[in-house]
Structure formats: structure tokens, C-alpha cells
Amino acid sequence: MTSHIYRGCEFPADRYYDVERDVWVLRDEDGFVTMGMTDPAQAQCGKFVHIRFKATGRILQRGQSAATIESAKWVGPFPTPLSGEIIATNEAAYRQNILLANKDPYGAGWLVRLKPAHFEEEWPLLLSSDLAFDRYREKIVERDMRCYRCAD
Amino acid sequence: MSFRVIDGGMVSWLDSQAIYHAVASAMNGASEPTVTLVHPSKPYICIGYHQELEKEVDVAYCYENGLPITRRQVGGGAVYLDENQLFWHLIIPRSQAPYRIEDIYTRYLAGPVNALRRMGIPAVHRPVNDIQVEGRKIGGTGAATIGDAVVIVGSLIFDFNYELMARVLKVPSEKFRDKVYHSMREYLTTITRELGSRAPTWEQGKHILIEEIAKSLSRDVYLDRLNEREQAEMGIWRETLASNEWLSQAGGLRHKGLKIAEGVHVREAAHKAPGGLIRATIVAKEQTLDDLTLSGDFFIFPDNSLPGLETALTGSSLTEQELHERSLKYWQDQNIQSPGLAPADVALVVMQAAGEQAT
Numbered sequence: 001m002t003s004h005i006y007r008g009c010e011f012p013a014d015r016y017y018d019v020e021r022d023v024w025v026l027r028d029e030d031g032f033v034t035m036g037m038t039d040p041a042q043a044q045c046g047k048f049v050h051i052r053f054k055a056t057g058r059i060l061q062r063g064q065s066a067a068t069i070e071s072a073k074w075v076g077p078f079p080t081p082l083s084g085e086i087i088a089t090n091e092a093a094y095r096q097n098i099l100l101a102n103k104d105p106y107g108a109g110w111l112v113r114l115k116p117a118h119f120e121e122e123w124p125l126l127l128s129s130d131l132a133f134d135r136y137r138e139k140i141v142e143r144d145m146r147c148y149r150c151a152d
Numbered sequence: 153m154s155f156r157v158i159d160g161g162m163v164s165w166l167d168s169q170a171i172y173h174a175v176a177s178a179m180n181g182a183s184e185p186t187v188t189l190v191h192p193s194k195p196y197i198c199i200g201y202h203q204e205l206e207k208e209v210d211v212a213y214c215y216e217n218g219l220p221i222t223r224r225q226v227g228g229g230a231v232y233l234d235e236n237q238l239f240w241h242l243i244i245p246r247s248q249a250p251y252r253i254e255d256i257y258t259r260y261l262a263g264p265v266n267a268l269r270r271m272g273i274p275a276v277h278r279p280v281n282d283i284q285v286e287g288r289k290i291g292g293t294g295a296a297t298i299g300d301a302v303v304i305v306g307s308l309i310f311d312f313n314y315e316l317m318a319r320v321l322k323v324p325s326e327k328f329r330d331k332v333y334h335s336m337r338e339y340l341t342t343i344t345r346e347l348g349s350r351a352p353t354w355e356q357g358k359h360i361l362i363e364e365i366a367k368s369l370s371r372d373v374y375l376d377r378l379n380e381r382e383q384a385e386m387g388i389w390r391e392t393l394a395s396n397e398w399l400s401q402a403g404g405l406r407h408k409g410l411k412i413a414e415g416v417h418v419r420e421a422a423h424k425a426p427g428g429l430i431r432a433t434i435v436a437k438e439q440t441l442d443d444l445t446l447s448g449d450f451f452i453f454p455d456n457s458l459p460g461l462e463t464a465l466t467g468s469s470l471t472e473q474e475l476h477e478r479s480l481k482y483w484q485d486q487n488i489q490s491p492g493l494a495p496a497d498v499a500l501v502v503m504q505a506a507g508e509q510a511t
Binding site for chain 1: 199200202225226227251252253295296297392402
């Protein structure tokens, strides 16, 4: 998997991104999508202490929260950039290791799988990795950011 | 750009939580930053967003004693809140707030910290989010993203009911509760404790806070009321915060032990030694054993050896080596006999207590 990297922040080339919401999206072969937090998002959040997922089967509109995350000093939503039905969450893996997103945000740290409801209209609102990387570079400089991952 | 101040005054316990949830929910990117100031008309208990009610709070005691309970959409632990605390809530459109959590706290805690300093209390911001006075916590704060807003919450604590706070918590033992109470008295302070007769009045404290928030953010502030949209959100949040469904939702976050202040925790563990169960209830201050109570169903001679052993270990670093060395020295100096209980068992149970992490 090739990636763009800047100041320690990685952006895999095979994903699409909602830069505003800090979410990556991967369209799977079955037509469903897998989503997770970007590297800047997990770095900004800090070490997870808890995550609570919305139930599978739940229908979400674009922007609604698919999970709530708590780090040592903050609580906030994981918003979906696409409308649809939650068909799977990574809850079981997070029960075993709450730091998955802090260690591997694009792999084992995925959060939710969704069956998109308005794919044709909403997918074009996401950015390819090249375009997202340009936007993220500006954001990273503006916020004087650097990404770090949790070691094993 | 300016900052709105909504001085709600004394409100119902429910509204003291609903107000900042409502203002945050009504906010968009173009909204003005807002600070709400309220205090509740009666005491209540408020749990953190991911806590499980029955595991954290003695619910039966609260209801028998007329203490309402609610859950907030901010993290952290269960807190006792009453009319002696002036709640401040800073609500900022997410697009106008710093990106990093640490920077959010640094920027927005400056006002409350400077307000305390202006009152004559040498308060400091202890990262990530404590406000402390010479090692004692004088303000707990929290932050969350609610809707399109970042919310930072805290309070000016004029006075505090330590006994009731310790009583309402669900604790593993009464020794633990006792440790919690005494630790809070030692590590949690208030404006009245710090200043005595020099403490400002409620209104003076409020005005100092508003002025220092404005100064720290280099913004003008103006008094305002809840707008129509915020009023509508108040209705929604009143209903949500009062609902059994919201209160009883599964949290799943369980901190073993209790945080008193940044770096200070009360924890407990039990270890089955060959000679019986030994329980250690500790106050850990950073990496030091600040206080210790040992109990259990083992035999130890002389009978009154435990207090001396607790004293011998207090002040030790929380490392197995030093704990074991101190225990062994005490065993030898006092000629302790304890069938099936060795100094290594004492070191082990203290380390088990110290090593508890949030799950």
C-alpha cells in the first residue's frame, strides 16, 4: 500500500477522504465501504480509553455519529461521511485492544462498515488521496501538527 | 470578534447540564463563542459519558437521599455538583477552536486559572486538564465535541461536600471509601479553604471570571440570553438528560480505582497468599505510595504490626524492589511471624493495586 506521508501523518493512496471530518473511506469489492479515523484524527484525539459503537442495522445520515470515542481528556463523535446502514463494527477487536486506531488507523483500527444509501450522490463529495493530501498538508502546517502512533 | 456571556444564575439541576449541551447543539461554524455561567439549585450527581451508572454510583443511596443523577456528554468520572460551585462552560465553534486537545485546554483554561490567581490563589494549569494550587486540585475540567462545537467545562468551587462525594460513589470496600474521603480532603481544595475570610463573594468571583476569560481570549464580551434555537435545544436536552434510557445506557468504560486529581489515585487489589487473603488500599501519587491500608484474613504476630508496616511502606516508590526491601526490613526489625504471608506478598499486592489501568 503506497502512502503520502507528511510530518509523520500517513495517507494511504488507496483511500478516499473526508478531510473536514477526518475520516478515510475504502470501497470494498462487495460494494460496501469500510471507514476509520485518519492519522491526524487519532493523533489529535490521543490514546483511546473507550469507544462505543452505534448498533449494526442502524441507519445514519451523512455527518451523523457512528461511534463515540473517549480519550483521556476528550469525548467526541466518529461521523460518517456517507449515509447508510451500519453492517459491521470493529467492536470485538477494540475490546481486545483499545489502542487499535492509535497503532494502525488504516488497518486493524478500522471502525465501521457501511452499506451506502446514496452512493452516487455522496461518493463524489470525498477526495482522492492526492487531493486530500494537498488539503491535509495545509491543515497540518496551519495547525503545526505532527502525527505519532502508539508503539506495541 | 466578541464572546457571548449567558449568565443563567441559579437554575434547576437539570438545566445546569442542559444549557451547555443546548448551546453547543445549536452552534454552527459562524456562531459566536459563548460562555454559560450557572449554578444548580440543588445537589446532584453527574456521571461521565461512557460510565456505567450502577458500577460507579450508589444509586439506591442517591435516590433515598433525594440526589438526582444524570449523565453528561463529556468524559471523565462521576462528580458531585451543588450550589457552592459556579459552573462555567466555554462553547466554541469547532472551526474556531484549536485542533489539538492540549491546545484547547491551554487556550481556554487560561481565563479560569487567571481568575483564581486574581482572587489571590496561586493556581496553575497542570496539563492536560487540571487546575491546581500547590499540588492540590481546585478545578476539574473536561472537553467534548458536541455537534459542531467544542465544549470545555469546569467550575469555580467555592465550597465542597467531601463526605457526600465519597458516600455516593460505588466503592469496593469501606476502607476504600475512607481512603477516597481523606485523599479528597488532602488533594482537592476550594476557594474558601484557600482564602478563608478573603474569599470573594459569589458575584465578585463571577465578574472576575468573566473579565479574565475576556482578557485571556483578547475579546470583548457581552451579556446575552439564549436565542430561539438554543431554547428549542434546551427542551430536547432536558428530555434527554432526564430520561432513564440516557442514564442507563451501557457505558463500558471502567476505571479501576478512582482519580482524585492529576497523578493521584485511590486503588485497591487483593492477593491470595498461602496464609490468607491480603488486601491493599492505596493512594498512589505519581509513582510513589502516598498512603496504604492493609487488611485481610491472614495471621500476623505481633497482632498490632499492620499500622507499623503501612507506615514503613508509605513513601516508597511504586516498584516491587523497594516495596519488598522495606517490607523485608520491617519483618526483620520487628521479628514478624506470619504463617503463609511473606514480605513478597505485601509487595505484590501493593504493586497489583498500583498497576490497575482503565478498562
